[in-house]
Amino acid sequence: MTLFNLALKNIRRNVKSYGLYIGSTIFSIIIFFTFATLKHSGDISGLAETSKQISGIMSASAFVLIIFVAIFILYSNSFFMRKRKKEVALYALMGVRKQKTAFLLFFENMVIGIVSLIVGVVLGFFLSQLLLSLLLKLMGLNIEIGLAFSPNAVVETIIVFLIIFLFTSLQGYRVIYRFKLIDLFHASKKGEELPKARIISVILGLATLVTAYWLALQDLTSEVWKILGISMPIVIIALTVLGTYLIFNSVLVYVLHMLKKRKFWAWKGLNLMTASQLLYRIRGNAKTLTIIATLSATTITAGGAVFGLYYDTEKNVEQTTPFSFMWEGQEEDIDDSIVKESIRVDTKSIRINSEQMEREYTVIDHSAFEKLAEALEWDIDSLNITEDEVAMIEPFYNEQWTEDVKEISFNNVDHEVVQIYEESIFNLSTVPGTVIVVHDEAYIDLNAEESTYQAVNVENYKEHLDLSQELEAKSSTVDFSSAVQDYQDSLEGTGIMLFVGSFLGLVFLVATGSIIFFKMMTEAEDDKDKYSILYKIGVSKKEIKRTIRYQVGLIFIAPLILGLLHGTVALIAFSSLFQMDLLVPIIIWMSAYVLIYISYYFITIRGFHKTILYKIQEGN
Amino acid sequence: MESLLQVKNVEKVFGKGANTFKALEDISFTIDHGEFVGIMGPSGAGKSTLLHVLATIDTPSKGDIYIENDNIAKMKGDQLADFRRDHLGFIFQDYNLLDSLTVRENIVLPLAIAKLPPKEIDVKVNSMAKAFGIETILDKYPYQISGGQKQRTASCRALVSNPKLIFADEPTGALDSKSATDLLKALSSLNEDQDATIMMVTHDAFAASFCRRILFISDGRLSREMIRATHSRKEFYQMILDELAQLGGDGHDTV
Numbered sequence: 001m002t003l004f005n006l007a008l009k010n011i012r013r014n015v016k017s018y019g020l021y022i023g024s025t026i027f028s029i030i031i032f033f034t035f036a037t038l039k040h041s042g043d044i045s046g047l048a049e050t051s052k053q054i055s056g057i058m059s060a061s062a063f064v065l066i067i068f069v070a071i072f073i074l075y076s077n078s079f080f081m082r083k084r085k086k087e088v089a090l091y092a093l094m095g096v097r098k099q100k101t102a103f104l105l106f107f108e109n110m111v112i113g114i115v116s117l118i119v120g121v122v123l124g125f126f127l128s129q130l131l132l133s134l135l136l137k138l139m140g141l142n143i144e145i146g147l148a149f150s151p152n153a154v155v156e157t158i159i160v161f162l163i164i165f166l167f168t169s170l171q172g173y174r175v176i177y178r179f180k181l182i183d184l185f186h187a188s189k190k191g192e193e194l195p196k197a198r199i200i201s202v203i204l205g206l207a208t209l210v211t212a213y214w215l216a217l218q219d220l221t222s223e224v225w226k227i228l229g230i231s232m233p234i235v236i237i238a239l240t241v242l243g244t245y246l247i248f249n250s251v252l253v254y255v256l257h258m259l260k261k262r263k264f265w266a267w268k269g270l271n272l273m274t275a276s277q278l279l280y281r282i283r284g285n286a287k288t289l290t291i292i293a294t295l296s297a298t299t300i301t302a303g304g305a306v307f308g309l310y311y312d313t314e315k316n317v318e319q320t321t322p323f324s325f326m327w328e329g330q331e332e333d334i335d336d337s338i339v340k341e342s343i344r345v346d347t348k349s350i351r352i353n354s355e356q357m358e359r360e361y362t363v364i365d366h367s368a369f370e371k372l373a374e375a376l377e378w379d380i381d382s383l384n385i386t387e388d389e390v391a392m393i394e395p396f397y398n399e400q401w402t403e404d405v406k407e408i409s410f411n412n413v414d415h416e417v418v419q420i421y422e423e424s425i426f427n428l429s430t431v432p433g434t435v436i437v438v439h440d441e442a443y444i445d446l447n448a449e450e451s452t453y454q455a456v457n458v459e460n461y462k463e464h465l466d467l468s469q470e471l472e473a474k475s476s477t478v479d480f481s482s483a484v485q486d487y488q489d490s491l492e493g494t495g496i497m498l499f500v501g502s503f504l505g506l507v508f509l510v511a512t513g514s515i516i517f518f519k520m521m522t523e524a525e526d527d528k529d530k531y532s533i534l535y536k537i538g539v540s541k542k543e544i545k546r547t548i549r550y551q552v553g554l555i556f557i558a559p560l561i562l563g564l565l566h567g568t569v570a571l572i573a574f575s576s577l578f579q580m581d582l583l584v585p586i587i588i589w590m591s592a593y594v595l596i597y598i599s600y601y602f603i604t605i606r607g608f609h610k611t612i613l614y615k616i617q618e619g620n
Numbered sequence: 621m622e623s624l625l626q627v628k629n630v631e632k633v634f635g636k637g638a639n640t641f642k643a644l645e646d647i648s649f650t651i652d653h654g655e656f657v658g659i660m661g662p663s664g665a666g667k668s669t670l671l672h673v674l675a676t677i678d679t680p681s682k683g684d685i686y687i688e689n690d691n692i693a694k695m696k697g698d699q700l701a702d703f704r705r706d707h708l709g710f711i712f713q714d715y716n717l718l719d720s721l722t723v724r725e726n727i728v729l730p731l732a733i734a735k736l737p738p739k740e741i742d743v744k745v746n747s748m749a750k751a752f753g754i755e756t757i758l759d760k761y762p763y764q765i766s767g768g769q770k771q772r773t774a775s776c777r778a779l780v781s782n783p784k785l786i787f788a789d790e791p792t793g794a795l796d797s798k799s800a801t802d803l804l805k806a807l808s809s810l811n812e813d814q815d816a817t818i819m820m821v822t823h824d825a826f827a828a829s830f831c832r833r834i835l836f837i838s839d840g841r842l843s844r845e846m847i848r849a850t851h852s853r854k855e856f857y858q859m860i861l862d863e864l865a866q867l868g869g870d871g872h873d874t875v
Contacts, residue, residue: 263741267732268735270732272732276718276721537709537716537729537777538703538705538708539705540697540705541697541701543733
């Protein structure tokens with residue numbers, strides 16, 4: 001029998017134990033290939049005008065994805081190799097040369113790789129079609145997309161994964177050459193001392209994290225920013241990661257130690273066992289947990305920000321384009337049944353020289369203001385202004401940046417500014433800048449050029465893209481602006497961001513979940529005997545399941561809580577920087593994240609139970 | 621007084637359909653309170669199967685097993701686990717200690733599972749550790765102590781909850797003769813002084829000679845019963861050796 005046959009047979013007979021590894025490899029390939037297809041899809045790059053920007057985002061994302069996929073495969077591969085060490089040892093015991101075993105494993109790994117590549121590319125092709133139509137839906141476009149098969153994507157996927165497989169195969173070589181037969185006989189039997197935490201690193205861990213949070217929440221104008229300058233984000237991230245590590249490595253260990261010392265808690269049921277197991281588990285996995293917490297934080301922050309922007313699209317559009325349509329010129333024929341309001345506004349434009357700057361204002365009279373405010377359903381008290389008073393409508397008002405204007409003089413009279421509104425009363429792309437409201441008499445007296453605008457509000461403005469385009473095409477509508485068009489434009493921009501963001505978020509989430517899953521399954525494998533002992537001395541399956549739930553639960557929940565905490569702080573900083581209210585979208589995003597994460601917990605619990613309870617039954 | 625353990629026509633069949641194998645066939649016997657019973661027999665005779673069935677780790681295919689008034693052959697799942705917790709103790713050949721717990725914590729475990737108050741646990745653990753002479757190593761981890769100490773720890777764990785019946789599966793199998801003698805002496809003194817009921821499966825005639833009564837089993841059936849009565853341990857040892865020699869040419873397999 002040739003080596004080739006042996007390797008093939010080996011795979012065919014062990015499909016079950018290989019399943020996890022092959023599954024995760026195929027999964028990685030699907031994800032990557034889908035992404036590569038989208039990246040190379042002509043439809044996508046042709047869709048938005050900012051295709052350069054988008055292809056930039058896509059390339060950067062692909063890079064992140066490659067790193068991630070590589071880590072993920074390495075992880076599952078090392079899990080897989082651990083399982084096979086016994087087999088390798090057996091070969092060695094029977095006198096098979098290392099070279100031969102190594103070649104067998106290398107060969108086998110390459111076969112698995114090539115098979116997964118084929119399956120992954122085929123499945124990925126279909127998945128990419130699904131995602132493409134999803135993306136188009138998110139971007140609010142109704143375009144038929146044909147099945148675009150991208151050879152570039154295939155080549156890219158094959159190259160990336162062949163390199164990864166080559167690397168994992170070489171890893172296999174390393175395992176075999178470093179393997180000593182004696183390890184087989186007392187592998188992992190060596191006891192380890194119970195991990196202990198020094199109080200100093202406990203305090204240090206808490207302090208680091210608090211400092212990082214405090215820094216993150218500082219205003220851009222604060223002292224710290226001046227001192228640290230551009231290195232600030234790096235300092236924050238470094239402190240956060242360090243703090244996270246210390247939390248796992250020391251703080252949690254310390255807390256568990258304290259718990260274990262309290263006989264009233266510890267000497268009850270399996271608490272003693274749970275605490276001891278967790279101590280080893282958390283200390284041994286501190287690095288992995290740190291990575292997971294950091295990844296979760298990144299995913300939550302990036303996803304939250306992008307989702308926040310997307311969620312804000314409608315609000316943004318309604319802020320800058322409050323009327324469905326607006327243009328300069330005469331009234332147009334629009335179907336009466338859909339029109340809610342159609343207002344004709346006369347405005348005058350004045351230039352005023354204040355101390356250093358020349359300012360331009362659009363002036364409307366009080367009655368026009370009332371009409372507009374009513375049409376926009378502004379929730380304000382009725383405005384009373386006398387002839388020498390004005391109200392100012394400043395959509396970009398900002399306490400910090402906007403210069404306070406107390407008086408405006410025209411008609412040779414100083415007018416006091418009695419009221420400031422911070423919303424826009426016109427579509428900004430038709431009538432930009434600051435608007436002032438004057439007394440009807442003062443408006444008539446004002447000696448300036450007058451222009452006439454039409455402001456129209458229609459029912460369900462998002463459904464009238466056709467009408468918008470029809471109106472825009474007419475030569476009689478000058479400076480035409482429409483809410484639906486603006487909405488469409490911003491959707492296209494943020495839609496891609498949202499898609500890339502949530503896609504990467506999903507990948508990260510799946511990867512973090514899988515890393516924990518693999519870790520826990522490895523440990524379940526190691527812990528089998530312990531649970532079998534417990535069962536024999538009379539611990540019920542119910543209680544065994546409970547301690548497993550607690551142990552796996554803490555391993556899952558600890559990095560999740562830290563990730564959520566980091567993400568919350570980062571998003572608070574983000575939203576105050578961009579002055580957005582992101583509360584609702586972030587809560588939606590975080591809940592989605594937590595939900596998927598929790599389902600991973602249940603999958604892991606199930607796997608753990610299966611491994612342990614199978615052993616218990618076998619142990620008969 | 622009624623018997624502690626009553627085994628009635630127990631049968632255990634492995635496999636399904638035409639491919640079955642009877643590991644135990646029509647086994648009936650009783651064990652009274654305070655007995656120290658040994659089970660001997662050649663490899664594959666069904667010793668371990670019998671122990672597993674009696675110890676509720678496995679279920680018989682047929683027959684009844686009464687421990688006092690409870691028929692454990694009819695119990696299921698967690699009911700069995702609770703029964704094990706409350707009434708049975710186990711000593712295994714490979715100790716089965718938990719590496720992540722100290723010696724003390726290992727012994728505490730069954731009492732903690734039974735939800736005893738910590739103070740009571742402390743008292744019981746200390747007195748049991750004294751009986752087995754391991755008070756000095758209570759705060760060490762299993763990897764820091766010797767095989768004999770491990771087995772004494774395991775025995776402490778089995779006995780600390782004061783079980784009705786203690787099952788020992790080749791407890792001296794992995795011990796040197798000194799440690800084995802220490803352990804057996806401790807067990808038989810517990811049997812004599814505290815009326816602990818012990819059932820021990822063993823290959824070893826020396827270990828068996830500490831018992832008060834020995835059941836021989838071969839091909840899944842009880843073949844003979846020996847009672848020590850007033851004989852000294854040494855005489856009894858010789859009797860066992862003779863019996864093993866009589867049982868067939870493969871005597872070397874049983875000793």
